[in-house]
Amino acid sequence: MSDLIDEIKQLKQERKAIILAHNYVRPELQDIADFTGDSLELSIKAKNAKAPVIVFCGVRFMAESAKLLSPDSMVLLPNSDAGCPMADMASAEKVADYKATHPETVIVAYVNTTAGVKSHVDICCTSGNAEKIINSIPLDREILFLPDRNLGGNLNRKLKRNMLLWPGFCPTHDRVTPQMIETARKLHPGAKVLVHPECDTEVVALADEALSTGGILKFVRESPEQEFIIGTETGILHRLKSENPDKKFYPLKPEMLCPNMKKITLENVRDCLKNLTEQIELSTEVMHSAVKPIEEMLSRS
Ligand code: SF4
Structure with missing residues (x-):
């Protein structure tokens, strides 16, 4: 693994690239990224960084947004199958x-x-x-x-x-049911329940807070509470744990995974930097x- 990471770092330097990783992608990608965050936050960071090459570890619509905000940069999606069903x-x-x-x-x-x-x-x-x-x-x-x-x-x-x-x-979020919240509360009484507003209205009504991924990270950082049940894609637990090592986190459901968010691997990142694939290309009309x-x-x- 370390040889692969060294190779990525070398290629990144040669290409003058930056690597962006969404909060839901595999932990090893979050660890090598220049920036982690939600999709728009990452696109804005990429725009400000003005890098000639942007590697977007996320799904296609996110890479497209990065291209819209950085039209002069080459934006790469390391796995062309990473899409968003929604x-x-x-x-x-x-x-x-x-x-x-x-x-x-x-x-x-x-x-x-x-x-x-x-x-x-x-x-x-x-x-x-x-x-x-x-x-x-x-x-x-x-x-x-x-x-x-x-x-x-x-x-x-x-x-x-x-x-x-x-x-x-x-x-991924629509599968969450009110019963899941009730079961998680019984297992971890006293833990705050934080869900994403992409969950159903009945689920949101039962949660303590409904927050964006950025909102969840901020809430946990600033909260005096010590235990949290997290009702969003489990990839966010990596960042929550590393930013708050003394707090405890329980996924609402361990299988709350978005398969598309897990498609990109370190090998894909290495290959996309080597071959400059897959480049996001949008028509002039759509860009405009x-x-x-x-x-x-x-x-x-
Ligand atoms: S979790 Fe997956 S399916 Fe859901 S909005 Fe994000 S990319 Fe799309």
């Missing part, structure tokens, strides 16, 4: 059709969407800034929220809005139009 539940064609037939509706897209979809929406949001973005839209405007019906439903409930919801969901809703979000958050 992002793929909204196609650019269907969203374009909706926009054409409902020009008065404000379309809000979670960043977990393809660049093609982003090119047809009005504004993006993350799970961390979604409340602020939705609150910035006048109450009398109709909103379509996509692609995550759970995140949208949780926002509707919390903000007392009535957004129309696209029927997408994250298979898909960055606009991200910039609109950044201007309001």
